[in-house]
Amino acid sequence: MKKTPLLAAIALAACSFDLQAPAEGNxxxxxxTPAGQFKPRDGREMKVPSWNINTALATAVVQRFAAKKTPPVVDYEHQTLWKEENGQPAPAAGFFRSLEWREGEGLFAQVELTARAKQYIADGEYRYFSPVFMFDPVTGDVLDVQMGALTNNPAIDGMQALSERAAATFQLSIDHPNEELLVNPLLKAVLAALGLAETTTEEQAVAALTAHTTDLGSLRKQLGLDDTAACSAMVAACTGLKAKAATAVDPAKHVPVTVVDELKGEIAALTARLGERDDKDLESEIKAALDDGRLHKSMEPWARELGKSNRASLTAYLGAAKPIPALRGSQTNGEPPVPDEKTGLTPDELAVCSAMNITAEAFKAAKEA
Structure with a gap:
């Protein structure tokens, strides 16, 4: 999501240091702060493991301080933070003039004291200095110095409340380069459901959600559902369509049974008609061959069987056969023909054998078949 700058946390009276009278002047x-990692002396609960400062961090703090137009104040007992509540004045005890980092020791400030503050310190009426600084709420790194106070009670009663007051007084924000995006669990779940990363900007998330809503509306319409139909109803509708599609007949691959039966009937009728016509044609062909002498009467059964099993062979045979004039009429004046004593065939049959160039035995075998 779009990053919102983190509010820098404020540490109040995090550490208190003994005051020493100025060596000269005011x-x-x-x-x-001390160097490295440190914690409050009063043992209060912290949201970071510790506060941290090192050379690099201190350099940035010093640069940030140098850019200030108004030097931070040092008051008494943090009255600057209380003045709006108690209505009491918050006189300054001094002002920060500079900051410096001392390796291995910590961050130090040059503070110009007022005459009264100088006297208080000299007389021992104030013994401790309590700084107020800004730190990174993710890493605990010290970022800036806000103010400080002279105090005699470094572990102030109600210190937590005073820290919150300091935070309210110094509403500062930071852009943390390494911060984890502060995304609440619900928002994380929404982003995950949309297939978006946690780094998605608000504009991108809204656009994705709008597109998703539009797609759902279109899907509901296609499924014949109303705009308020729940996802469960959409799933049920899709499941029904899937089941229907699985059992549906593809008209490009299948035809109704009634059509198939009708075609079968027509084919059977056509086949019967063709068979009848073939039979008639066969009989006509055989009759013509008998009439013109290409086929002997005794060969009629053979010719009919051959025509039914292999019409083309019969047609070829009759096409090559030569008519035998003797077979066209009677050669015995109406009397039964006398068979040949040697072959047992009549003169007509012998003529057929001669015309067809077959033996008497082959003719008799065909005749008796």
Missing amino acids: IITLQV
């Missing part, structure tokens, strides 16, 4: 050196 300038006093005060320790603001």
Whole structure:
């Protein structure tokens, strides 16, 4: 999601350091933080493991301080934070003039004291310095110095409330380069459901959600559902369509049974008609061959069987056969023909054998078949 700058946390009285009277003039050196990692002396609960400062961080703090137009104040007992509530004045005890980092020791400030503050310190009426600094709420790194106070009670009662007051007073924000995006669990779930990363901007998330809603509306319409139909209803509708599609007949691959039966009937009728016509044609062909002498009467059964099993062979045979004039009429004046004593064939039959160039035995075998 779009990053919202983190509010920098404020540490109040995180550490208190002994005050020493200025060596000369009104300038006093005060320790603001120790070096490295440190925690509050009063043992309060922290949201980070510790506060941290090192050379690199201190360099940035010093640069940030140098850019300030108004030097941070040092007051008494953090009255600057209380003045709106108690209505009391918040006189300054001094002002920060500079910051410096001392390797291995910590961050130090040069503070110009007021005459009264200088006297308080000299007389021992104030013994401690309590800084207020800004830190990164993710890493605990010290980022800036806001103010400080002279105090005699470094572990102030109600310190947590005073820290919150300081945070309210110094509403500062930071852009954390390494921060984890602060996305609540619900928003994370929404982004995950949309297939979006947690780094998605608000505009991108809204656009994706709008597109998703539009797609759902179109899907409901295609399924014949109303605009308020739940996802379960959409799933049920899709399941029904899938089941219907699985059992549906593809008209490009299948035809109704009634059509098939009708075609079978027509084919059977056509086949019967063709068979009848073939039979008639066969009889006509055999009769013509008998009439013109290409076929002897005794060969009629053979010719009919051959025509039914292999019409083309019979047609070829009759086409090559030569008519025998003797077979066209009677050669015995109406009397039964006398068979040949040797072959047992009549003169007509012998003539057929001669015309067809077959033996008497083959003719008799065909005749008796």
